[in-house]
Amino acid sequence: MYRIGFIGLGIMGKPMARNLLKAGYQLVVYDRNKDAVKELVNSGAAEGKSPSDVASRSEIIFTMLPNSPDVKEVALGDNGIIHGAKSGSVFIDMSSIAPLVSKEISGKLEQKGVVMLDAPVSGGEPKAIEGTLAIMVGGPEETFNNVKEILGAMGSSVKLVGDIGSGNITKLANQIIVALNIAAMGEAMVLATKAGVDPEKVYQAIRGGLAGSTVMDAKMPMILNGNFKPGFRIELHIKDLMNVMETARELDVPVSLTDQVLEMMKTLQRSGKGKDDHCSIIRYYEDLAGVEVRKK
Numbered sequence: 200m201y202r203i204g205f206i207g208l209g210i211m212g213k214p215m216a217r218n219l220l221k222a223g224y225q226l227v228v229y230d231r232n233k234d235a236v237k238e239l240v241n242s243g244a245a246e247g248k249s250p251s252d253v254a255s256r257s258e259i260i261f262t263m264l265p266n267s268p269d270v271k272e273v274a275l276g277d278n279g280i281i282h283g284a285k286s287g288s289v290f291i292d293m294s295s296i297a298p299l300v301s302k303e304i305s306g307k308l309e310q311k312g313v314v315m316l317d318a319p320v321s322g323g324e325p326k327a328i329e330g331t332l333a334i335m336v337g338g339p340e341e342t343f344n345n346v347k348e349i350l351g352a353m354g355s356s357v358k359l360v361g362d363i364g365s366g367n368i369t370k371l372a373n374q375i376i377v378a379l380n381i382a383a384m385g386e387a388m389v390l391a392t393k394a395g396v397d398p399e400k401v402y403q404a405i406r407g408g409l410a411g412s413t414v415m416d417a418k419m420p421m422i423l424n425g426n427f428k429p430g431f432r433i434e435l436h437i438k439d440l441m442n443v444m445e446t447a448r449e450l451d452v453p454v455s456l457t458d459q460v461l462e463m464m465k466t467l468q469r470s471g472k473g474k475d476d477h478c479s480i481i482r483y484y485e486d487l488a489g490v491e492v493r494k495k
């Protein structure tokens with residue numbers, strides 16, 4: 200059985216690490232938030248002193264961190280994974296970061312004999328807890344096949360999509376679709392509410408038809424209850440859409456709808472809602488229309 204390292208024990212990383220423990224893997228964990236480390240140690244993990252220490256005690260090292268600079272620091276910085284990892288070990292970054300940064304980190308680790316996979320996830324905290332995330336992976340097929348079972352402890356859909364960086368390209372596509380879906384739902388539900396129709400009845404009437412979606416079923420109950428607790432923070436979705444814009448510029452593809460929703464999210468962030476769940480996009484429409492889409 201592989202010894203596994205896990206770095207980044209936030210909203211997502213904590214339940215994902217717990218699921219690895221439940222599946223019987225030996226875990227050494229690290230986060231700069233000591234309370235999060237304590238919780239995992241109480242559940243049976245060992246405490247690592249730094250990313251480098253975690254790497255030196257593991258054959259497979261996972262990270263689940265906010266953004267590209269965090270992953271770069273943990274992987275390549277002082278006391279980073281690169282200083283402790285043994286040749287032949289595997290680094291699996293499950294954070295959502297810029298695809299180019301995944302490639303850059305992979306290139307540096309390769310020189311030390313460490314193979315990297317980028318394996319971002321979709322599904323949010325509830326699916327992280329259930330162990331039913333969708334995991335989209337980039338990297339060598341042989342490495343993927345060796346670790347697929349371990350990823351299966353965290354996700355119910357584990358798919359290899361291509362070379363290193365492809366996982367994060369897939370995640371960017373995912374984040375465009377989720378953001379635009381929430382905005383479309385916000386626009387529609389604010390219209391229905393202002394017209395005097397009960398939004399809960401509108402939701403129930405359309406959720407089984409073509410307009411229904413996983414996004415609608417996850418977010419409408421939260422909106423109707425006025426629950427904007429994250430889940431997935433607006434500020435993290437802004438980070439993903441900024442990565443979309445950067446990647447789209449490099450590839451010369453149009454992303455005008457993404458750009459519009461990004462502006463809505465930035466407006467919400469400026470009004471102090473950056474740490475709220477991304478279903479708060481509806482509040483951009485609510486503020487302009489002067490109605491609230493809530494349970495009667």
Ligand code: NAD
Pocket residue numbers: 206207208209210211212229230231232235263264265266269272273293294295296320321322323324430431432435
């Ligand atoms: P989070 O902010 O809750 O957790 C990040 C953790 O990383 C924190 O515990 C923080 O202390 C730790 N950390 C940050 N920098 C560190 C460093 N240099 N050294 C050690 N620890 C460090 O974020 P999250 O919601 O768990 O998201 C993590 C990643 O997963 C992000 O890329 C996010 O976009 C992605 N994601 C999140 C969701 C969601 O619903 N929350 C869903 C899918 C994907």
